[in-house]
Amino acid sequence: MAGQGPITLVLLHGIGGNRDLWPAQFETFVAAGYRVLAWDMPGYGDSAPPAEPTMAALADSLRALLDALGPSRFVLVGHSMGGMVVQELMARGAPFTRDVAALVLCGTSAAFGKPDGDFQREFVRQRTAPLDAGKTLREMAEAIVPGMLGEPDDATRSKAHALAVEAMGAVSPRAYRAALQALVGFEQRAALARLSVPVLLIAGEHDNNAPPKVMARMADAIMQARYVCLPGAGHLMNLTHAAAFDTEVQAFLARI
Numbered sequence: 001m002a003g004q005g006p007i008t009l010v011l012l013h014g015i016g017g018n019r020d021l022w023p024a025q026f027e028t029f030v031a032a033g034y035r036v037l038a039w040d041m042p043g044y045g046d047s048a049p050p051a052e053p054t055m056a057a058l059a060d061s062l063r064a065l066l067d068a069l070g071p072s073r074f075v076l077v078g079h080s081m082g083g084m085v086v087q088e089l090m091a092r093g094a095p096f097t098r099d100v101a102a103l104v105l106c107g108t109s110a111a112f113g114k115p116d117g118d119f120q121r122e123f124v125r126q127r128t129a130p131l132d133a134g135k136t137l138r139e140m141a142e143a144i145v146p147g148m149l150g151e152p153d154d155a156t157r158s159k160a161h162a163l164a165v166e167a168m169g170a171v172s173p174r175a176y177r178a179a180l181q182a183l184v185g186f187e188q189r190a191a192l193a194r195l196s197v198p199v200l201l202i203a204g205e206h207d208n209n210a211p212p213k214v215m216a217r218m219a220d221a222i223m224q225a226r227y228v229c230l231p232g233a234g235h236l237m238n239l240t241h242a243a244a245f246d247t248e249v250q251a252f253l254a255r256i
Helices: 023-031 055-069 081-090 118-132 137-148 154-169 173-184 189-194 212-221 242-253
Strands: 007-012 035-038 073-079 100-106 199-204 225-230
Touching (some): 007 055, 007 081, 118 173
Parallel strands (some): 100 199
16 A cells, blocks of 8 residues: 555456556556555455455455545446456445445456356356466466557567566466356346446457447446547556556546
8 A cells, every 4th residue: 555645546456466466556646646555356465365255255355445444535446357346345335335436447347147157167167277287377377468468569568468477377276266256156237327426437449358348338337437448458458558547547536
């Protein structure tokens, strides 16, 4: 955690990330007068595993974190699975959301489907098959990360690639499997219309994990939504297109 101010930005990473994947955002928003914190999702980094591998348990952990941070106005910035955890918390309504002032949802979606569906089973099988075959998460990251980078310049691509591979390589297989189980049961499409705080949705033009059309449909369902699509960006837009990402978030925060 760094910075001081009446508004706290809580940065929540995706399934292959950790708290270290927000370097530009710390620099930008601490300098702008915000308190900034990036969590390690339960089971990641220094965080204890969740009570059970469900989105509800992850939302419980997020609420506990906000309570521990003390009185503040919180802006929850959720990337990918982190954005789903944010939605899971917000779906509960008051009093769980009492101090949440706004949301930034990036590279995420409002549903994954039923955990017993064929698509979900195949998704989990594909994601865990390399582990079952003896590969490490770092080796998996080397194969997966290049497709998440979009079209940054070469220097930015190299730095973002290294950070993302390092983060995913640090995840334990147990934590990764538990996160997959939580992910495939996520479904909060109906809750979008009940969101009562301003929401910024940021898509990446080349994001195949959360395509722009998916996030645009989310925005259509939210009462106070602003939707932007970053040209050239992929799934890891806050790393590869940090200046554009931060500019959009700053403009949004200035209006809340």
